[in-house]
Amino acid sequence: MSASAIDTIVAPATPIGRSALAIVRIDGPLSASILKSLSGAAPEPRYVALVELAHDSQHIDHCLAVRYEAPHSFTGNDLVELTLHGSSVIVGEVIRAAIALGARFAEPGEFTERAVLNGKLDLVQAESIADLINARTSLQASLSLANLEGSLSRKASAVRESLLHVISRLEAALDFSEEGYEFISSGDARAMIERAVADSSALLETYRRGRASRSGLDAVILGRPNAGKSTLLNRLVGSDRAIVTPIPGTTRDIVRETIEIGGLPVTIADTAGLRESGDVVESIGVERARRAAEAGDLILYLVDASAGLTDEDHKELARWPEAWVVYTKTDIKPVAADAIGISVVTEHGVDELLSRLDQFVRERFAAPEGSLVNERQYQAVAECVDALRAAIASIDAGHDEQIILVDLxxxxxxxxxxxxxITRDEVFDEIFSKFCIGK
Ligand SMILES: Nc1nc2c(ncn2[C@@H]2O[C@H](COP(=O)(O)OP(=O)(O)OP(=O)(O)O)[C@@H](O)[C@H]2O)c(=O)[nH]1
Ligand SMILES: [Mg+2]
Known part of the structure; x- marks a missing residue:
């Protein structure tokens, strides 16, 4: 896309509201002339200039302006960034003036889309910008930053490059088949594809953690009425979020709160106590509790230590074999040393429960850098693995290069x-730049 073929767009880069400063970006071929019209200034690219903005003889603001020249900008286009006083009135006036001077209001994500179209970012990096902005914990932020800096893209490129290597040689073998050259043996091609399968399968395996790390986890507190579920939720959250009474059957609907555990946001659901009930509302609550547990990543099954494990608990626990059994009210009755026990009255065992949870989340769900973090990324790599396996099957069946190339x-x-x-041009580059054919 040539620079002159695109619109000039304008949008605030910071939230609208009251703040010390607000940033407005103008991207596209008219950006420098809009700045000149508004301020009379044409600052040196990449230097901060203090300018006075006015439009239609009306003074708007004095602000800092930075002008970037294509391709040396975030988007790869000519770009202007204005750091204004953080008033929505000023931001509105600047945007209206820019539109009067030929810009249009940007679509959501359009600046980043332009960066992708200009080859400044790839799609994974663009997605990680959104994830970084939405991060709720520092672990989420550092994972997103790593992908923005290319952790995942580099892994994918390494696999892609090894594929290009095989593809270019098989293509060359086709082009020069009459001369009887062999550019890669089928054993070598198979071995390289096997390695690509191993690398991309390893990437696929990062998805379970990557997804959990990006979206957070769901923990569900289950147990018989009066087990102390709402009390535990309140203790974990640090506020009286759920109603606590000595009356069994107090909680009906699910009460959810999110806290940070093991570096990830974990949404904890306090649920209705599990029992058969003639009360319609309570029965619906019990049904909701079970559904939440089925969908959850972790179940804490609470048992009142002073009552001990009942037959109903055994029956219920048979449905949730992965659940952690946590005994409550250990101030009334202590539990065996190997059991998890807590008392919200004396605080006994609460810190230990938290540190077990912390460790569990880190070990099971915290993703390493360069993980796949969304369904789109997962589907792309899954398709790659599938195609590579088909290519290996074609080699093993003795099919010729053309068939293998389709899957590659x-x-x-x-x-x-x-x-x-990936384009055919890249294949040609690979053939002609690294591959001495001698013609
Ligand atoms: N002594 C003692 N009492 C507790 C403890 N935890 C909870 N309780 C009491 O147990 C009673 C029931 O607590 P809740 O947290 O409402 O129990 P629940 O499991 O949410 O009950 P339902 O909502 O009815 O299912 C309340 O009177 C609490 O104060 C504890 O660690 N020690
Ligand atoms: Mg409750």
Whole structure:
């Protein structure tokens, strides 16, 4: 896309409201001339200038302006960033003036989309910008930052490059088949594809953690009425979020709160006590509790230590084999040393429960850098693995290069969807730049 073929767009880059400062970005071919019209200034690219903004003889603000020249900007286009006083009135006036001077209001994500179209970012990096902005914990932020800096893209590129290597040699073998050259043995091609399968399968395995790390986890507190579920939720959250009474059956609907455990946001659901009940509302609550547990990542099954494990508890626990059994009210009756016991009255065992949870979340769900974090990324790599397996099956069946190439192109296109398109030009570059054919 040539720079002159695109619109000039304008939008605030900071939330609208009262703040010390607000940033407005103008991107596209008219950005510098809009700045000149508003301020009379044409600052040196990448230098901060203090300018007075006015439009239609009306003074708008004095602000800091930075002008970037294509391709050396976030979007790769000519770009202007104005740091204004953080008033929504000023922001509105600047945007209206820019629109009067030829810009249009940007679509959501359009600046980042332009950065992708200009090759400044790949798709994974663009997605990680949104994730970074939405991060609720420092672990989420550092994972998103790592992907923005290319952790995942580099892994995908390494696989893609090894595929290009095989593809280019098989293509060359086709082009020069009459001369009887062999550019790669089928054993070597198979071994390289096997390695690509192993690498991309390892990438697929990062998804369970990556997804959990990006979206957080759901923990569900289950147990018989009066077990102390709402009391535990309140203790974990640090406020009287749920109603606590000595009356069994107090909680009816699910009460959810999110806290940070093991570096991830964990949404804890306090639920209705599990029992058969003639009360319609309570029965619906029990049904909701079970559904939440089925969908949850972790179940804490609370048992009142002073009452001990009842037959109903045994029956219920048979449905939730993965649940952690946590005995409550250990101030009334202590529990065996190997059991998890807590008392919210004396605080006994609460810190230990928290540190067990912390460790569990870190070990089971915290993702390493360079993980797949969304369904789109997962589907792209899954398609790649599928195609590579088909290519290996074709080699094993003794099919010729053309058939194998179909699946290799499918695999590379799938990886292309992950980061940005793979083109036949790249295959030609690989052939002609690194490959001495001698013609
Ligand atoms: N002594 C003692 N009492 C507790 C403890 N935890 C909870 N309780 C009491 O047990 C009673 C029931 O607590 P809740 O937290 O409402 O129990 P629940 O499991 O949410 O009950 P339902 O909502 O009816 O299912 C309340 O009177 C609490 O004060 C504890 O650690 N020690
Ligand atoms: Mg309750």
């Amino acid at each position: 192109y499918r695999a590379s296109t799938a990886l292309g969807l992950l980061t940005g398109a």
